[in-house]
Amino acid sequence: MNARKNQILEILQTNTKPVSASAIATMLGVSRQIIVGDIALLRASGHEIHAMARGYVLANKSLYVITCKHDLNDLQKELYTIIDCGCGILDVIIYHEIYGKIVGKLNIYSKKDADQFLAQMENNGLSPLSEITNGIHSHTLSCPTLHHFEDVKAELKDILIEMPYDFTYNKQLL
Structure with a gap:
């Protein structure tokens, strides 16, 4: 689980455009629902992740x-x-x-x-x-x-x- 959350953060850090939960799920070989849950956990742990119309953006920029x-x-x-x-x-x-x-x-x-x-x-x-x-x-x-x-x-x-x-x-x- 921690490894997957780190992978999600890495995906968001390396993309300049929003990345959809479905795209992240495909990259990591899990369901979209798991990614949505992981994003919620990342937000709860202090990561500023914004949900846009086309996906997620990490607000560390x-x-x-x-x-x-x-x-x-x-x-x-x-x-x-x-x-x-x-x-x-x-x-x-x-x-x-x-x-x-x-x-x-x-x-x-x-x-x-x-x-x-x-x-x-x-x-x-x-x-x-x-x-x-x-x-x-x-x-x-x-x-x-x-x-x-x-x-x-x-x-x-x-x-x-x-x-x-x-x-x-x-x-x-x-």
């Missing part, structure tokens, strides 16, 4: 926040760039004058995830949250290392906003 400003034309480029640098996009955050901090879950770990998000917006005639704040928004990123995060910042330097930033009024502080 470093979390970083970037703040950007761009229009709808650069949205796909932003998402693809973050993914190509090896990071996942957990959420989008805007700061509204009246409502304060608004967080939308994204959980984008691949170009397929990004394409589905963009298609859902387009097919339903929806706009990104950042339209409310003239393109200004933040993302929480899950990156394997600081180096990966630095790569994201270097690739997106043209749309990044450096802090300090006054989100209350959506303007750069002097």
Whole structure:
């Protein structure tokens, strides 16, 4: 049992995308129900494992926040760039004058995830949250290392906003 839990942790640590209980079960030659039980035991023992729509993600990766400003034309480029640098996009955050901090879950770990998000917006005639704040928004990123995060910042330097930033009024502080 301990060996299997260690194998599950290793699988989650080495994958940058969510891994389903069925996929883990196949890799380890056990049932999906056993994996679900093992995940529950791992969580109870202090491992931070998140359940996503497509499987499990170990939350031992470093979390970083970037703040950007761009229009709808650069949205796909932003998402693809973050993914190509090896990071996942957990959420989008805007700061509204009246409502304060608004967080939308994204959980984008691949170009397929990004394409589905963009298609859902387009097919339903929806706009990104950042339209409310003239393109200004933040993302929480899950990156394997600081180096990966630095790569994201270097690739997106043209749309990044450096802090300090006054989100209350959506303007750069002097």
